[in-house]
Structures are given as C-alpha cells and as structure tokens.
Amino acid sequence: MREGSATLIRREDYLAPAFWIRTVDLSFDLDPAKTLVTSKMQIERNSAVAHGPLRLHGEELNLLRVLINGESVSFRQEGHELIIEGAPDADFQLEIRNTCAPEKNTTLSGLYTSGGSFFTQCEAEGFRRITYFLDRPDVMAVYTVLLRADKAKYPVLLSNGNLLESGELENGRHFAKWHDPFPKPSYLFALVAGDLVAREQRIRTRAGKDHLLQVFVRRGDLEKTEHAMNSLIASIVWDEARFKLPLDLERFMVVGVSDFNMGAMENKGLNIFNTSALLASPATATDADFSRIESIVAHEYFHNWTGNRVTCRDWFQLSLKEGLTVFRDQEFSMDMAATPSARAVCRIQDVRQLRAAQFPEDSGAMAHPVRPDSYVEINNFYTATVYDKGSEVVRMYQTLVGRAGFEKGISLYFERHDGQAVTCDDFAQAIADANPGSELSTRLDSFKRWYSQAGTPRVQARGSYDAASQSYTLTLKQTTPATPGQDHKLPQVIPVALGLIGAEGQALPLQLQGEATASGTERVLVLDQAEQSFVFVNVVSQPVPSLLRGFSAPVVLDDGLSDAELLTLLQHDSDAFNRWEASQRLALNRILAAVRSGSALQLDDAFIEAMRAVLRHTELDPAFKELALTLPGEAYIAEQLDVVDPQAIHAAVEAAQAQLAAALRDDWQAAFEACQISAGYAPTPEQSGKRALANLALSMLVLDATRSGDSVWPGRAYQRFKDASNMTDRLGALSALVNAHAELAEPALARFHALFKGEALVIDKWFALQGRTPERDGKSFARVKQLMQHPDFTLKNPNRARSLIFSLCMFNPAAFHRTDAAGYVFWAEQVLALDAINPQIAGRLARVMDRWSVLAEPYRSAAREAVARVAAKADLSSDVREIIERALA
Ligand code: ARG
Ligand code: ZN
Numbered sequence: 001m002r003e004g005s006a007t008l009i010r011r012e013d014y015l016a017p018a019f020w021i022r023t024v025d026l027s028f029d030l031d032p033a034k035t036l037v038t039s040k041m042q043i044e045r046n047s048a049v050a051h052g053p054l055r056l057h058g059e060e061l062n063l064l065r066v067l068i069n070g071e072s073v074s075f076r077q078e079g080h081e082l083i084i085e086g087a088p089d090a091d092f093q094l095e096i097r098n099t100c101a102p103e104k105n106t107t108l109s110g111l112y113t114s115g116g117s118f119f120t121q122c123e124a125e126g127f128r129r130i131t132y133f134l135d136r137p138d139v140m141a142v143y144t145v146l147l148r149a150d151k152a153k154y155p156v157l158l159s160n161g162n163l164l165e166s167g168e169l170e171n172g173r174h175f176a177k178w179h180d181p182f183p184k185p186s187y188l189f190a191l192v193a194g195d196l197v198a199r200e201q202r203i204r205t206r207a208g209k210d211h212l213l214q215v216f217v218r219r220g221d222l223e224k225t226e227h228a229m230n231s232l233i234a235s236i237v238w239d240e241a242r243f244k245l246p247l248d249l250e251r252f253m254v255v256g257v258s259d260f261n262m263g264a265m266e267n268k269g270l271n272i273f274n275t276s277a278l279l280a281s282p283a284t285a286t287d288a289d290f291s292r293i294e295s296i297v298a299h300e301y302f303h304n305w306t307g308n309r310v311t312c313r314d315w316f317q318l319s320l321k322e323g324l325t326v327f328r329d330q331e332f333s334m335d336m337a338a339t340p341s342a343r344a345v346c347r348i349q350d351v352r353q354l355r356a357a358q359f360p361e362d363s364g365a366m367a368h369p370v371r372p373d374s375y376v377e378i379n380n381f382y383t384a385t386v387y388d389k390g391s392e393v394v395r396m397y398q399t400l401v402g403r404a405g406f407e408k409g410i411s412l413y414f415e416r417h418d419g420q421a422v423t424c425d426d427f428a429q430a431i432a433d434a435n436p437g438s439e440l441s442t443r444l445d446s447f448k449r450w451y452s453q454a455g456t457p458r459v460q461a462r463g464s465y466d467a468a469s470q471s472y473t474l475t476l477k478q479t480t481p482a483t484p485g486q487d488h489k490l491p492q493v494i495p496v497a498l499g500l501i502g503a504e505g506q507a508l509p510l511q512l513q514g515e516a517t518a519s520g521t522e523r524v525l526v527l528d529q530a531e532q533s534f535v536f537v538n539v540v541s542q543p544v545p546s547l548l549r550g551f552s553a554p555v556v557l558d559d560g561l562s563d564a565e566l567l568t569l570l571q572h573d574s575d576a577f578n579r580w581e582a583s584q585r586l587a588l589n590r591i592l593a594a595v596r597s598g599s600a601l602q603l604d605d606a607f608i609e610a611m612r613a614v615l616r617h618t619e620l621d622p623a624f625k626e627l628a629l630t631l632p633g634e635a636y637i638a639e640q641l642d643v644v645d646p647q648a649i650h651a652a653v654e655a656a657q658a659q660l661a662a663a664l665r666d667d668w669q670a671a672f673e674a675c676q677i678s679a680g681y682a683p684t685p686e687q688s689g690k691r692a693l694a695n696l697a698l699s700m701l702v703l704d705a706t707r708s709g710d711s712v713w714p715g716r717a718y719q720r721f722k723d724a725s726n727m728t729d730r731l732g733a734l735s736a737l738v739n740a741h742a743e744l745a746e747p748a749l750a751r752f753h754a755l756f757k758g759e760a761l762v763i764d765k766w767f768a769l770q771g772r773t774p775e776r777d778g779k780s781f782a783r784v785k786q787l788m789q790h791p792d793f794t795l796k797n798p799n800r801a802r803s804l805i806f807s808l809c810m811f812n813p814a815a816f817h818r819t820d821a822a823g824y825v826f827w828a829e830q831v832l833a834l835d836a837i838n839p840q841i842a843g844r845l846a847r848v849m850d851r852w853s854v855l856a857e858p859y860r861s862a863a864r865e866a867v868a869r870v871a872a873k874a875d876l877s878s879d880v881r882e883i884i885e886r887a888l889a
Contacts, residue, residue, distance in 0.1 A: 006376045006377070006878040006881055006882065007376065008374050008375070008376055009374060009375055009376070009378075010373065010374045011314070011316040011371070011372070011373050011374065012373070014313070014314050014316075015049070016046055016048060016049055016138070017046055017049070017134055017136065017138060017139050018045065018046055018049045018050075018051075018052045018053075018054065018055075019043050019044065019045055019046060019054050019087070019134065019139075020043065020044050020045075020046055020139060021041045021042070021043050021133070021134055021139050021141045022042045022043070022044060022141055022142070022183075023041070023042040023141055023142045023143075023144070024039060024040070024041045024042075024133075024141045024142070024143050024144070025039070025040040025041075025143075025144045025145075025146075026038070026039050026131070026143065026144070026145045026146065027145075027146040027147075027148070028145070028146070028147050028148065028149075028191065029148050029149075030102075030118055030147060030148065030149035030150075030154065030193050031149075032102055032103035032113050032118075033101060033103055033104075034099050034100075034101060035099060035100055035101070035102055035111060035118075036064075036097070036098075036099050037096075037097070037098050037099065037100065037130060037131045038095070038096070038097045039094075039095070039096045039097075039131045039132070039133070040093060040094070040095045041093065041094045041095075041096075041133075041141070042091065042092075042093055043087070043091065043092055043093070043094050044091040044092075045087075045089055051089075053083050053084060053085045053087065054083070054084040054087040054094075055081050055082070055083050055084075056081065056082040056083075056084075056096075056132040056133055056134060056135075057080055057081060057082075057125070057128035057132065057133060057134070057135040057136075058077075058080060058081070058082050058098070058128050058129075058131070058132040058133075059080050059110075059128050059129045060100065060101075060105075060110070060129050061098045061099070061100055061128075061129070061130075061131065061132065062098055062099045062100070063077070063082070063096070063097075063098045063132070064097040064098055064099065065095075065096070065097045066082070066084070066094070066095070066096055067094070067095040067096075068084070068086075068087065068088065068092050068093070068094055068095075069088075069092050069093055070093070070095070073086060074086060080128070082096075082132045096131060096132050098131055098132065100129065100130060100131075102118055105129070106796060106837045106838055107129075107837075107838050107839060107840065108121055108259055108260060108261045108798070108838060108840070109121050109122075109125075109126040109129060109261070109379075109840065110122070110126040110127070110128075110129025110130050111129065111130050111191070112259070114257050114258060114259035114260075115194075115218065115257075115258060115259075116153070116194065116195070117154065117192065117193060117194020117195065117196065117257075118149075118154070118191065118192065118193040118194060119191075119192055119194075119255070119257045119259075119260075119272060120189065120190050120191050120192070120267075120272070121260070121261065121262075121265055121272065122186060122187045122188070122189050122190065122265075122267070123187040123188075123265060124187055124315055124378045124379060124382075125187070125378065125379075126187070127186035127187060127189055128186075130189075133186050134186075135186050135187075136185070136186075136314070137185040137186075137187055137311050137312045137313065137314065137315065137421055138185070138312075138313050138314065138421040139185060139186070140183040140184055140185050140311070140419075140421060141183055141184070141186075142179075142180065142181065142182075142183050143159075143160060143161070143178075143179070143180050143184065143189060144164075144177070144178070144179045144180075145159040145160070145177070145178045145179075145180075145189075145191065146175060146176075146177045146178075147159060147175060147176050147177075147178070147191060147193060148169060148173055148174070148175045149173060149174070149175075149193050150172055150173055151168070151172055151173060151174040152172060153194075153195065154193040154194050154195065155174075155194075155195055155196075156192070156193065156194055156195070156196045156198075156216065157174070157175070157176035157191075157192075157193050158176075158178070158190075158191065158192040158193070158216070158253060158255065158270055159176075159178035159180075159189075159190065159191045159192075159270065160178060160180040160184070160188070160189065160190055160267060160268045160269045160270050161178050161179050161180025161181060161182070161249070161251075161268065161269055162178065162179055162180070162181070162249075162250055162251060163176060163177070163178055163251070164177040164178065164179050165177050180268055180269065182248070182268060182308070182309070182419075183419065184268050184308065184311075185311055185421065188266070188267050188268045188308055188311075189267065190265070190267030190268075190270040190272055191270075192216070192255050192270065192272065195218070195219070196216040196217060196218060196219075196255065197216070197217065197218075197219050197222055198214040198215060198216045198217075198253075199214070199215045199217075199222055199225045199226070199229055200212065200213065200214050201213045201214075201229055201233065203233060203236065205236065205240060205246055205247055206240050206246070207246055209246075209247075210250075211236075211247055211249070211250060211251065211252060212250065212251045212252070213229065213232055213233070213251075213252050213253075213254075214251070214252070214253045214254070215228050215229050215232070215253075215254045215255075215256075215278070216253065216254065216255040216256065217255070217256040217275070217278070217279065218256075221256065221275070221279055223281060224278075224279035224280055224281045224284070224285075225256075225278070225279065227280045227285075227290055227293055227294070227683070228254065228273075228278050228279070228280070228293055228297050231293060231294040231297040231298060232252070232254065232297050232301060234294075234298070234332075234336065235297060235298040235301040235302065235332060236301065238298070238332050238335060238336075239301070239302060239305070239328075239332075242331070242332075242335070242407070243305075243328075243407060243410055243411075244407075244411065245305045245414075247304070248304065248309070249268075249269045249304075251269060252269055252271075252301075253269060253270045253271070254271045254272075254273060254278070254297070254300075255270065255271070255272050255273065256272075256273050256274075256275040256278040256279060257272060257273070257274065257275065258274075258275045258760055258797065258799070259796070259797055259798065260272070260273070260274035260275075260798065260799075261798055261838070261840045261841060262274065262382070263276075263277040263296050263299075264277050264278070264296050264297075264299070264300045265300070266299075266300040266301075266303030266304065266307055266308060268304070268308050271300040271301070273296070273297075273300070274798075274799065275760070275761060275799075276289075276761055276764070276799055277292065277293055277296040277297075278293060278296075278297070279293075279761060280293050280683075282681040282683075282725070282726040282727065283725075283726065283727060284727055284756070284759055284761060284762050285727055285761070286727050286728040286731055286765075287683050287687075287688035287691055287692070287728045288728075289727075290683035290688075291333065291683065291688070294333065294336070295329045295330075295332070295333050296329075298328075298329045298332045298333070299325055299326065299328075299329040302325050302328040302329060302332070303321065303325050305414070306321055306324045306325045306328060307321035307322075307325060309414070309418055309419065310413065310414065310417045310418060310419075310420060310421075310422060311420075311421045311422075312421060312422070312423075313421045313422055313423050314423075315375070315378045315381070316371055316372055316373070316375075317371065317422070317423050317424050318378075318381060318382070318386050319370045319371060319386045319387075319390035319393070319424060319451075320422065320423065320424045320426075320427055322382075322386050322387045322390055323370060323386065323387065323389070323390020323391050323393055323394050324390070324391075324394050324427070326387050326388060326390065326391035326394075327390075327391040327394035327395055327398075330346070330350055330391060330395075333346050334346045334347065337685050338685070339621075339685070340576070341576060341620075341621045341623070341624060342621070342623065342685035342686075342689075344550075344576030344577055344580070344624065345576075345621070345623045345624060345627065345685065345689070347550060347551065347577055348576075348577060348580050348624075348627050349627075350388075350391075351551045351577070352627075352633070352636075353388065354384070354388045354389070354392065354554060355633075355635075355636045355639070356633050356635050356636055357384040357388065357635075358383075358384035358385055358388045358389050358554070359456055359556075359636070359639050360635055360638070360639055360850065360851060361383060361384050361385055361850065362385060362389070362454060362455055362456045362483070363455070363456065363481065363483075363639065363851070364850035364851040365484065365849075365850045365851070365852075365853070365886045365887045365889065366380075366383070366847060366850050366883065366886055366887075367385075367454040367455060367483035367484055368381070368383070368385055368454050368483075369385075369451060369452050369453055369454045370385060370386060370389055370390045370393055370424075370450060370451050371424050371451040371452065372386075373452075373485075375882070376878050376881070376882040377839075377843065377877075377878045377879045377881075377882050379839075379840045379843060379879055380843050380879055380882055380883060385454070389554055392551075392553070392554035393450045393451070393554075396447075396450070396493075396495055396552070396553060397409065397428075397431050397440060399495045399497065399524060399552055400438060400439045400440040400447075400493075400495055400524075400526070401431060401434075401435040401438045401439070401440050402438075405434065405435040405438060406431065408434040408435065409430055409431030409432075409433075409434040409435060410430075410431075411434070412430045412431075412433060412434040413426075413427060413430035413431070416430055417430070424448075424451050425448070428444060428447070428448055428451075429444075432444045439495075439524075439526050443493055443526075443528055446490070446491070446492070446493050446528055447492075447493040449489075449490055449491075449492050449493070450492060450493070453480060453486060453489050453490070453492065454483040454484075454486055455480045455481045455482070455483040455486070455489065456480070456481075456554065456555060456556055457478050457479070457480040457489075457492050457494065457553075457555040457556070458478065458479050458480070458481070458555065458556050458558065459476060459477070459478050459494060459496070459527065459548075459553075459555045459556070459557050459558070460476070460477045460478075460558045460560070461474060461475070461476050461477075461496075461545065461547050461557065461558070461559045461560070462474075462475050462560055463475075463543070463545050465539065465541075465542040465543065467542070469537075470537065470538055470539050470540060471513070471535055471536065471537050471539060472500065472535070472536040472539040472542075472543055473533055473534070473535050473536075474498075474525075474533065474534045474535075474536070474545060475531065475532070475533045475534075476496065476525070476527045476531070476532050476533075476534070477530065477531045478491055478492065478494060478527060478530060478531075478555075479530070480492065484886070484889060491527075491528060491529055491530045492528070493526060493527075493528045494526070494527040494528070494553045494555060495524050495525075495526055495527075495552045495553055496524065496525045496526070496527055496547060496548055496552060496553065497522065497523070497524045497547075497548065497549040497550055497552035498510075498522070498523065498524075498525060498545060498546060498547045498548070498549060499521050499522045499545075499546045499549060499573075499574065499575065500521075500536065500539065500543035500544070500545055500546070501543055501544045501545075501546055501568060501569065501572055501573065502540065502541050502543055503541045503542065505568065505571060505572030506572075507521035507522075507574055508521060508539060508540070508543055509521055509538070510522070510523050510536060511536060511537050511538050512534060512535065512536060512537070513535040513536070513537050518538065521574075522549065522574075522575075524552065544561070544565045544568045544569060545559065545561075546569055546573050546575055546578045547559050547578075548578075549575040549577060549578055550575060550577045550578075551577055551581075561585075563586065563589070563606065566582045566585050566586050567582070567586070567606070567610055569581075569582040570582040570583055570586070570610060570614070570628075571613075576624060579624075579628070580624065580627055580628050583610075583611075583614065583628035583629070584628075584632050586607055586610060587607070587631050587632055587656065588632050588636075588637065588640065590603060590604075590607060590656065591631070591632070591637055591649070591652045591653060591656060592637070592640055592641070594652045594655070595637070595641065595645070595648045595649055595652050596641075598648070600655060601651075601652045601655040601656055601659075602655075602659075603656060603659045603660065603663070608659070608660070608663045608664070611628075611629060611660060611664065612663075612664055612667055614628050614629060615629060615664060615667045615668070615671055616667060616670075621689050622671075622674075622675055622689040622690045622692065622693035622694075623685060623688070623689025623690075623692060623693070624689075625671070625693050626689065626692040626693040626696050629660070629693075629696060630696065631653055631656055631657060631660075634646070634649050634650060634653060634813050634814075635813075637649050637652075637653070638813075638851075638854075641854075642854065643854060643855075643856050644851070644854050644855050644856060645855075645856040645859075646813040646814060646816075646817040646855070646859065647814060647817060648856075649813070650774070650775070650813060650814035654774065657700075657703065658703065658704070658707060660700065661700040661701070661703045661704040661707075662704050662707075664700070665700075665701070665704055668697040668700045668701050668704075669697070669701060671693055671694070671697045672694050672697035672698055672701065675690040675691070675693050675694035675697070676690075676694065677690055677691070681725060681726045688728070691728045691729060691732065694729075694732070695728070695729070695732030695733075695735070695736070698713075698716075698717055698720070698732060698733060698736045699732070699735065699736040699739060699740070701713040701716075701717075701736075702714050702717045702736040702737060702740045702742060703736075703739070703740045705740075705742075706740040706741065706742045714737060714740070714742040714743070714744050715744070717733045717736045717737050717742070717744070718733070718737065718744045718747075718748060720733040721733035721734050721737065721748050721751075721752075722751070727762070727765075730752075731765060731769070733748075734748050734749070734752055734769065735769060738769055738770070738773055739773060739774055741773075741774075741776050749766070749769075749770070752766055753766055760797075760799070760800075761799070763792055763800075764799050764800060764802075764803040765803070767787060767790075767792075767793070767800065767803040767804040767807070768802075768803040768804070768807045770783055770784065770787060770804075770807075771784055771787075771803065771804045771805070771806075771807025771808045771811070771812060772807045772808075772811050772812050773812070773815070774812070774814060774815075775812070775814040775815040778818075780808075780812065780814075780815040781808070781815045781816075781818065781822065781823060781826075784804060784805075784807075784808045784815070784826075785826065787804055788804065795830075795833055795834055795837055796837055796838075798838065798841050801834060801841060802841075805830050805834075805845065806844075806845060808823070808826075809823070809826075809827050809830075809845065809848045810848055816848075817855070817859050819858055819859075821858075821862035821863075821865070821866070824862050824863050824865070824866035825866060827845070827848060827849070827866060828866045828867075828869045828870050830845060831845050831846050831870050831880060832870065832873055835876060835877050835879075835880050839877030839878070839879040839880060840879060842877065842879060842880050843877070843879030843880050843882070843883055846870070846879075846880045846883040846884055846887075847883055849863055849866070849867050849884075849887050850883075850887060852864055852867060852887060864888075867884060867887050867888060868888065870884050871884045871885070871888060
C-alpha cells in the first residue's frame with residue numbers, strides 16, 4: 001500500500017525550517033533483514049521562525065523509541081511525518097531508534113542491499129527511509145557514524161569523512177566509526193558495507209597536502225578501475241587549475257554498485273557509482289563508455305564544491321548544483337580533449353544530447369523551467385532541463401562575462417556562500433556582481449528568465465546586404481512557444497556568437513555601425529528584445545552569416561539559409577560546430593521535405609557530393625567526419641514537425657542511409673581502411689575518432705551489401721567481430737551486422753553472449769543492441785518480448801531494465817510505434833510492473849508518452865488509451881502518477 005497523498009509542492013511556499021539539526025550521531029547495526037538505527041541529534045529552534053511543532057520525515061520505518069534529553073516524550077505519526085508538539089525552546093538532544101529492512105528495499109532509495117552488500121542513496125529524499133529526520137537540503141549537520149556488522153560478510157565499512165576508529169566486536173562482528181567535519185544536508189549522507197576491494201592512490205596536491213584516493217569495487221572488478229582512478233586524478237588537477245578549487249578531504253572514496261537508479265551520487269567524500277559509470281576495460285567497455293566514465297567521475301568530484309560546499313536551499317534550486325556541475329564536467333572534457341577539433345567534437349556531442357532529450361522535454365507534457373515552480377515528486381525533476389539546459393544557462397553566463405569574468409564570479413560565489421544552502425538567484429547575483437557593467441549585469445533580471453520560462457526559444461535571423469553602402473543588416477526575432485501553465489513568454493537574453501563569411505570563404509572583419517574600427521571576425525551579439533537589427537558596415541561582399549557559433553544559446557535557429565549557403569558553411573566555416581550544423585541542416589531539410597510531402601526520399605547529387613567531400617577531406621578529423629556523416633536522430637527530426645508520424649520519419653532516415661551507403665561505397669571503403677589502428681588500444685580522442693568513423697563506414701558497407709545480396713562485407717564484419725581486440729570494434733562490427741539484419745547477425749549475437757557470460761555490463765549491451773535494432777517486419781519488437789523471458793533478464797536491476805525496455809520504448813521509434821498499438825500496451829504493462837518494484841525507474845519509463853498528443857493517427861489515439869490505462873490503476877506511485885497526470889492534462 002502506498003501511504004500519503006500526492007501533494008503539489010510549490011516553490012513560492014518555501015519556509016525556513018522551524019528547527020536546525022546541528023550534529024547527528026548515527027549508529028547502525030547492519031542486518032539485511034532488519035537494520036537497527038539509533039540517531040542522536042543536537043537540535044535548536046530556528047529563532048527566525050514562529051513556534052511550532054517539530055516535524056520529522058520518515059518512510060517505511062519501524063519506530064522503536066523517541067527521547068528528548070533522555071526522557072520519553074509524546075509524539076504522533078501522520079502519514080510520512082513524526083510530530084513532536086512538546087519540543088523545548090532551549091537546545092535539546094533528540095534520540096530516535098528505529099529499524100528498516102534493506103533487503104526488501106527494491107526502490108534503491110534509502111538503505112538497500114545489492115550483491116550481498118549494503119549501499120545508500122539519499123538524494124533527494126532517501127534519508128527519511130533510513131531514519132526520522134529533517135530531510136531537506138537547508139538543514140545541515142555534522143555527522144558521526146558508527147557502523148557495526150558481521151566481519152566476514154562485510155569486511156569493509158564506509159561512511160563520509162574520516163575514519164576515527166575501527167575494531168573487533170563479539171560474535172564475529174566488527175565496527176568502524178566515521179566523522180565528517182563538514183556540515184552537510186542529509187541527502188549527502190552515505191554508508192557502504194560489504195566485501196569490497198579498493199584500488200588506492202596517494203596524491204599530493206598543489207597546496208602540498210596529501211590525500212588518499214580509493215575506488216572500491218567487487219573483487220573481480222579491480223582491474224576495471226584504472227580509468228576511473230585516472231579520471232579522478234585528472235579532475236582534481238583540473239578543478240584546482242581552472243577554478244582554484246582544491247580537494248578538501250584527506251580521503252576521497254568512490255564505490256561501485258550494480259543496482260543503482262542513476263549514474264552516480266556525490267555523497268561527501270564517498271561517491272557511489274553505478275558500475276556502468278565506473279568500470280572499464282578495453283575488452284568490455286567502448287570508447288563512449290570510457291568518455292562517459294571520465295565525465296561522470298569528474299561530475300561527482302566537482303560536486304564536492306558545486307553542490308556540497310555550497311548546496312541548494314530547496315529542491316527547486318536543483319539546477320544550481322546540477323546545471324553548474326554539468327557545465328563544469330563539460331568544460332573539463334573539452335579541456336581534456338586538447339585539440340580545437342576534439343573540443344568541437346565534445347561540444348557537438350553535448351548539443352546532440354541536448355536536442356535529443358531536452359528539446360523534446362521542453363515541448364512536451366513535462367515541460368518545466370530550469371527552476372521548476374512546483375512538483376509532486378522531486379525524483380521526476382532530475383531532468384534534461386535541470387541538468388543540460390541548466391548547463392547551457394551557465395555557459396551563457398560565461399559567454400556574456402568572458403572566461404576570466406566567469407572565474408571571478410565563481411570565486412565570489414564561494415566567498416559569499418561557502419557552507420550555505422542557497423538559490424539560483426544567489427548564483428546569478430554573484431556572477432553579475434563580480435562583473436559590473438558587463439552584458440550580464442546590465443540585464444540580469446531579464447537574463448534570469450532562463451530560470452523561470454519553460455520552452456525552447458525560436459530565433460529567426462534574416463540578413464540583407466546593401467552593395468551600394470557595403471552594409472549588412474541582420475534582423476533577429478525571438479519567440480518562445482507556450483508550455484503547460486505558461487501561455488505568454490517574455491523575450492530572453494540570447495547571446496548570438498557569429499561570424500560573416502565572404503564569397504571566397506574568408507572570414508570578414510566585423511564592424512557594427514557606429515564603431516570606429518572592426519574588431520575581429522567573430523563576436524557575440526546580445527539579443528534581448530523581441531526583435532532587433534544589427535548593421536555591419538564595410539562589408540565588401542554579400543556574406544553568408546554563421547550564427548549561433550558553438551551553439552551559443554539553447555534555442556532553435558531559423559536562419560533561412562539556402563542549400564548553397566549551407567554548403568558554403570560546410571566548406572569554409574572556421575567554427576567547427578557550425579560546419580557540423582550545416583551538414584545536419586542539409587540532411588534535415590531533405591528528410592523533412594520527404595516526410596512532409598509523403599513522398600519517397602531521393603537524395604540529390606549536391607548533397608551526396610557534399611558528403612563525399614567531407615568523407616574525402618584531407619584535413620578534417622575522423623571524429624568530425626563521423627559526426628557530420630551521421631544523420632540527425634529521429635527524435636530531433638520529430639521535434640521539427642507539428643504532427644509526428646514515427647514510421648514516416650524512420651522510413652525517410654532509412655532511405656537516406658541506404659542511398660548514402662550505396663552512393664559513397666568506395667569512399668566508405670577507403671575511410672574504413674584509412675581508419676585502421678595498429679597501436680595498442682587507448683581511449684584517446686584521436687583513436688576513438690578513427691574507430692567511430694571505421695564503425696560508421698563498416699555499418700554502411702554491410703548495409704549496402706546486405707541489400708544487394710553481396711556477402712563480402714558481412715563476412716568481413718563477422719571476422720572483425722571475432723578478432724576484435726577491444727569492445728568498440730567488436731560492438732561496432734556486431735551492430736553493423738544486427739542493424740543491417742544480416743544473416744550473420746544471429747551467430748554473432750550468440751557468440752557475443754557466450755563470450756561475455758557473467759559480465760553484466762556487457763550483457764546489458766547485448767540486450768540494448770537487440771532492443772534498438774531497427775524494425776523489420778515486426779521482428780525487432782517480437783524479439784524484445786521474447787528477450788523479456790531470457791534467463792538473464794530481470795526488471796529488478798535498473799541497468800538491465802533500461803537495456804531492453806527503455807531501448808525499445810525510447811530509442812527504437814519504428815519498433816515501438818505500431819499500428820496495432822502493441823508497443824504501447826507493452827509500455828503500459830512495463831510501467832506498472834516496474835512501479836511495483838522501483839517507482840523512480842517506472843517514472844522515467846512513463847515519460848516515454850510525454851509527446852503522445854503530437855503523434856499522427858492512429859498512433860495518437862492508441863497512445864492516449866495506453867496512458868489512460870496506466871492512469872486507471874489505483875495505487876500508482878506518486879512518481880508515475882505525476883507523469884501520467886501531466887501527460888493527460
Ligand atoms: N546528484 C546526482 C548527480 O547528478 C544524481 C542523483 C539523483 N538521484 C535521484 N534519486 N534522483 O550526480
Ligand atoms: Zn550531479
């Protein structure tokens with residue numbers, strides 16, 4: 001039974017807590033079936049708040065006793081609250097004793113077991129599933145934690161901070177006592193107990209301090225932790241160099257767990273990671289895995305300052321830490337990439353991700369501002385908007401005040417707020433105050449609309465050249481579409497980085513009317529009105545504008561450029577991002593034209609020759625070529641349409657792919673051969689770029705061969721699959737066979753499974769690949785249903801559920817959207833099945849139907865019916881209920 005009713009929590013209702021908890025002494029007697037928790041809290045009234053009862057949060061707990069200053073006290077329990085009316089005015093000690101049942105906790109929130117060890121996940125509101133507490137981020141306490149457990153089963157006992165003492169107890173038990181000197185909110189608490197081993201590294205930082213770094217994993221996984229350790233060290237070095245933010249702990253621990261709802265968690269000094277975001281070896285992880293691990297390790301480490309030293313006042317401010325920390329990890333990855341081209345590749349990948357996940361969110365039922373105004377279940381708001389759009393907002397601060405100005409702003413932010421729980425406004429104010437007179441501080445209030453307005457702004461740009469006066473007038477207009485609950489939007493502050501390209505492809509000097517001289521060939525215009533014109537003078541010839549360089553703002557740009565102009569940008573733009581963007585626009589225009597007209601797609605020679613030129617280019621990096629030659633994703637294409645027919649989109653993409661495969665066959669072969677690597681495996685940008693292009697080329701060659709009945713390339717792919725010395729090449733070859741529906745796909749899949757039996761993360765890839773196989777005669781969908789019965793499949797492990805179910809429902813539109821509605825029926829069943837186990841994961845799957853209302857018939861009605869079916873179920877979790885109700889609103 002679900003307790004408590006789902007109430008809407010509003011940002012404007014924020015009240016400071018009536019009490020502060022200053023210190024907490026926790027002791028745990030760890031037992032999987034029944035863990036005993038004793039909590040002694042030093043509490044004082046918040047003098048700024050009127051008198052009232054002490055209300056503590058608690059969920060799924062068994063309360064044993066409540067003492068104030070050692071005496072029993074009367075209390076009552078209401079829903080998820082423990083209410084004590086008679087709390088003293090003077091400071092007091094509250095002692096609570098309760099039990100919880102880690103083994104039965106399938107939600108993976110609070111204290112739970114995985115593979116026979118204990119782990120915690122407390123963000124956002126999991127601590128209340130461990131003991132009664134003021135479980136809100138503005139209550140910060142100093143924690144001392146005593147762990148007791150069976151020594152043979154749980155030889156390693158960890159919690160936040162420093163180890164004070166450890167030793168033996170009776171009956172084969174032992175203990176460890178930890179103390180974290182930094183006051184922290186409860187969501188940053190963690191404990192781990194289990195049979196784990198650690199990779200250790202001692203480092204000395206610039207400041208001359210010594211630190212112990214440890215990565216804890218299950219016994220067999222130790223050799224897969226080297227990359228994570230290297231990433232951690234690189235992160236520490238980077239944060240000190242770039243932002244002057246040092247490691248503030250003697251010991252920094254990272255732990256891997258295979259049952260985890262998210263990627264990882266930044267608990268103070270004790271980060272806990274999904275093994276998928278931590279473990280890597282060349283044989284089991286792809287280049288993409290290596291780079292994801294690097295960025296997640298960095299992300300969690302960076303949270304130590306942006307999130308932990310300065311935390312969020314309330315959960316509406318989540319982007320304060322998440323947007324900022326994603327920005328920091330993206331900057332880190334770019335700095336690690338070293339060459340300008342590799343930096344651009346990072347940026348392109350981040351933008352592709354934003355467009356695939358955040359843009360649809362911003363135009364669907366769950367559209368919400370970066371700082372939401374209300375929520376029912378905070379777990380539903382760990383979203384692409386809060387994280388990725390939030391990061392773009394932080395990037396715009398940097399664009400507006402410059403890199404040095406931004407670093408000054410960050411310093412001021414920590415000077416002002418270290419040790420505090422603050423808001424997005426506090427962050428904005430610090431950056432602005434550190435940069436008086438800047439483009440940001442002169443329009444801070446309107447800039448902050450990025451936090452309050454949902455929806456992706458549309459920017460229309462039109463240029464007109466006047467040869468007589470040698471002037472070029474660029475007119476920019478902006479609108480933001482209505483989103484649920486927000487009908488009217490005000491203009492936003494949009495930094496538009498741009499350059500002008502001349503007839504010979506040269507970058508033209510930029511001089512605005514009224515300026516004495518030109519200043520450079522790239523600059524940032526600030527659009528902050530509904531419509532503005534900018535006049536460039538001394539423009540010698542009709543230019544092609546290169547707008548929104550580096551994706552300088554998270555908007556949809558309509559620049560009205562012709563094919564010829566896009567081809568100029570593809571050839572000559574000095575901005576690699578816009579060069580890539582031109583390739584995508586050329587492809588998108590063709591796909592959209594086919595979808596809109598309902599006719600079969602036929603690629604023209606101009607496009608094919610442009611793609612051939614990219615592929616043959618002698619100076620472009622393989623990594624860039626791979627990105628430029630990859631067609632826009634189906635979700636992004638769907639975004640451009642008012643009415644979405646997923647099958648029509650898929651058919652157009654498949655046709656474009658087949659034609660590119662055939663028309664460029666010799667060039668694909670040449671690219672494939674040119675990208676072979678003789679050196680030993682390293683997940684460097686250089687090597688991974690080559691592997692990416694080789695894999696794309698191979699998939700094109702196999703696709704084309706399968707269509708024409710030629711067996712040479714499928715045979716080569718199979719051979720490469722068998723002989724591969726790393727997972728990137730092996731999975732690339734396997735995917736080429738599977739996605740082309742080649743005959744050799746079946747034996748390859750069987751062989752892959754046999755080869756990696758027992759490697760959970762690789763078996764996840766095996767499921768995911770099949771879940772994403774492009775539909776052919778209903779077979780892909782049928783296979784997913786059949787794989788649900790596979791002995792290796794389980795709904796209980798989030799990675800496994802994601803690998804099969806999410807792959808189908810989120811990343812395989814042609815298999816999912818069926819005219820017989822079977823995909824939607826399957827979705828509804830799985831949402832309900834998951835909801836009984838793990839509401840957070842179920843809520844995430846429920847999001848698949850965010851955009852049902854833009855689907856074409858018959859999909860639209862069938863999708864709505866499936867959503868209604870879920871809604872009709874009594875007893876839904878608040879997670880799923882909120883998503884479903886928003887979808888139906
Ligand atoms: N703060 C974590 C991170 O982004 C994510 C934890 C989210 N947890 C949750 N239950 N929603 O690094
Ligand atoms: Zn984070």
